[in-house]
Structures are given as structure tokens and as C-alpha cells.
Amino acid sequence: MSKLKNLENKVVWITGASSGLGKALAEKCAALGAEVILTARRVDELESVRLALLHSEKHLSVAADITDEEQVLQAYKKVLNAKGRIDWLINNAGLSQRALIADTTMQTERAIMEVDYFSQVFLTKTVLPTFLAQKSGRIVFVSSVAGLLGTQYRATYSAAKGAVHMWANSLRAEVANEGVDVSVIFPGFVKTNVSFNALNGAGQPQGHQDEAIENGLEPEDFADISIKALLNGQEYIVIGGRKEVLGTWVSRISPSTLYKMIRKTKVK
Template sequence: MESIENKVVWVTGASSGLGKALAAEFALQGAEVILSARRFDELENVRVGLLNADRHISIAMDITDESQVMHAYEQVLAKKGRIDLLINNAGLSQRALISETTMLTERTIMEVDYFSQVFLTKTVLPTFLKQKSGRIVFVSSVAGLLGTQYRASYSAAKAAIHMWANSLRAEVADQGVNVSVIFPGFVKTNVSINALNGEGKAQGYDNDATANGLKAGEFAQQAIKALANGEEFIVIGGKKEKLGVLVSRFSPSTLYKMIRKMKVK
């Protein structure tokens, strides 16, 4: 089992939700956490609440702005000198039918959930290769394994980053760099409230599935335990989500029938 203590962990989307919970759990386990998101003040509010707050740093960046990403990366190396885990967590969800979703919204979701994570990973990859160590982590989604109504663009982006991660894992396997993908199911965060509707605006309200999902802290504990165990394919969620993933592997046609009957928006 790999120790988290004293590891330098860079978490994107760390100002709220899954990222905030992951940052807190990494700090509890003795890691040095780099928190990134767009708003510095919100990152600082999270950082000062972490265990041993002075060990951690906040670096604001818009993950879709390549110049900001490059500058943030330079700051990380200047302040910490290395990166042991990169947690590609920043993301954006969707709640709209395909027929109602504009192409601008389609591209926005793909930019945040796929291209920005690819760019950040390609930016930091030389450091991992030079170190001949480290783990690159992508937070995908169970939706990226199943594909459901109201989430077509989101499901596609999350599936794309999963496949990209698989290729990356194969390419760096003999160079000491590990790659893991986490697939959360329903977790109690603001993901549904912030999800884009067809016009690209925040939905603005929650749904029952998310409101009754796994607590973010429980998600973080399970995720970090799995990472410490070296797991590469990590599904975290309730019984229904795990059943869906299992059915998708053994009987896709059965899965398609199940999804048709789903009423969750």
C-alpha cells in the first residue's frame, strides 16, 4: 500500500465539491496539497480549513486558459519542486436533452471535461517522466461508462478522458508513472445545480439522486484508499451505479433497456 504522507498532490477544482473533499482527505493523511480553481479567495477558504494549513498552497487558474495553466505549473514547481499525484478533478456537468443542447454548450463541456485535462496532463507529464514516479488521476464519471439521458455531452467527454487515460497508462507504464481513473456515481455536491442546460446556463437546482447520494467525504476516503492500493479503475457510488457498470460489461443490450427506463434528470 502506497503511503500518502508527505506526497505533493495537485488537485484541480479544489474550491468545492469532490475537489474540496479530496483536498481535505489528502491533508488528513499527511500530504502537501496544491489547490487550484478559478477563484483564489475560495481556494484560500478551503486551504485554511485543512489540517496543517501552512503546508498547503492555493494557486488560482482557469483550467481552460492554457497560459494560466502553464503559469500555475511553474509556480507549483517553484514552490514544491515536484508533483507526486495530479488529480484532474475540475469538471462541468450537463442536464439537457440532445435536441435542446446548442453546439456552443457541447463544445464548452468538452473543453472543460476533456481538452483542458489533456492539456494540464501533457504540461506536467515531463515532470513525472523525469522523476520516474508519480500517479496521474482522472475523475471521470459512471455516466462516462453508461451514457444516460440529459447527459450526452458530459457522458461523451467523461468517456473520452477515460480512453485517453488508458492510452497514457500504456505509454508510460515502463517509466514509473501510474495512471488511475475514478468513476463517481451520485455524490452530494453542487454538480447538478451547476450543470449546464441546453443554452449553456447553470441549471440552478438539485435533483433527488444527487441530494441522496454518497457524502463527498465518504467518496474522498474511498478514492484515496483505492489510489493508495494502486487501483487503476475505481468505481465509487451506490448499488444502482455499481450494478449498471457491471451490467455494461456483461450485457450491453440489457443495460440499454435499463437506461431507457431511467427517469433521473
């Protein structure tokens, strides 16, 4: 478990970096001296974020659809050609859900798993040889409290976020003696556009904000807590309000109590 005081001259690659959590994480990393690689689908939005970062000339926008393996491979080459190394990879890109299981098509089930699980796995497997060759670095996955609890209207999202958590646990064990660290962040409600973009059962964006998200943590606060925890070498990082944090504790101590709590909770 390696600790750092800051990110001076460290190369940090962040997916889903054009808005929300990714943008906030990029701002925090840049403020701590990192050279930030910003990835999302739209280069104009990435450039808008990059130009607003401290020392914008040090950072790089690399547009890619993370579900397209060829685009991911090309992005990886661009990063290595430009920077020569990667110190942190933050798998942040994600897609949420707001639909009952009975109303969710299999196409929508697969679309969410593709973004929230398979794309994270492919990018990490692509970048892993660089970390192993360096014998240093940290691979980070932004999961979700939903991946620890499982709630109504988020079955596939919860499953995907839980899956990437378990995959990260296996990765951590496999690279433990190679100088590579693995961390998973579990955000609760954070005030972003995640609910606007969340898919309904037919696979269309919901298009409106959830009350819980609107009243959630500010992205900047999430980023501050996350980066501080990562610098301290933490591997299991839960960030959220009292209800979400309590839920994660109850899930460990008494799963049956948690199930009863969730059944009574309004989650949409």
C-alpha cells in the same frame, strides 16, 4: 502498480479544489500528510479551503482557469517553484449537463468538452514531463459512471467523461515502464453542487439540485474510498450506490440489457 501507506511529504495537485469532490479529496490528502496544491478559478475560495486543512501552512492555493492554457502553464511553474515536484495530479475539475441532445447548442457541446476533456488533457500533458523525469507519480482522472453508461440529459457530459477515460487508458499504456501510474475514478451520485452548475441546452447553469444527487454519497465518504483505492494502486475505481455499480457491471456483461435499463430509468 505502486502502493503507499500514506501521503506523508507527497505533493498532491488537485483541480476543482474549492468545493465538492475536490475539497473533500484535499481534506483527506492533507489528513494523510500530503502537501496539497489547490487549484480552481477563485483564489478566495481556495484560501478558505486551504486554511481549514490540517497543517494549512504546508499547502498552496494556485488560482487558474483550467481552460486557459497560459494560466495553466503559469500555475505549473508556481507549483514547481514552490514544491519542486508533483507526486499525484488529480484532474477533478468538471462541468455537468442537464439537457436533451435536441435542445443542446453546439456552443454548449464545445464548452462541456473544453472543461471535461481538453483541459484535462492539456494540464496532464503539461505536467507529464515532471512525472517522467521523476520516474514516479500517479496521474488521476475523475471521470463518471455516466462516462461508462451514457444516459438521457447527459450526452455531452457522458461523451467527455468517456473520452478522458479512453485517453487515460492510452496514457497508462504509454508510461507503464516509466514509473508513472494512471488511475481513473468513476463516481456515481455524490452530494455536491454539480447539478446546480450543470449546463442546460443554452449553456446556462441549471440552478437547482437533482433528487438523485441530494440522496447521493457524502463527499467525505467518496474521498475516503477514493484515496484508499489510490493508495492501494487501483487503476479502475467505481464509487457509487448499488444501482450505479450494477449498471457498470451490466455494461460489460450485456450492453443490450443495459440499454433497456437506461431507457426505463428516470435520470433527471
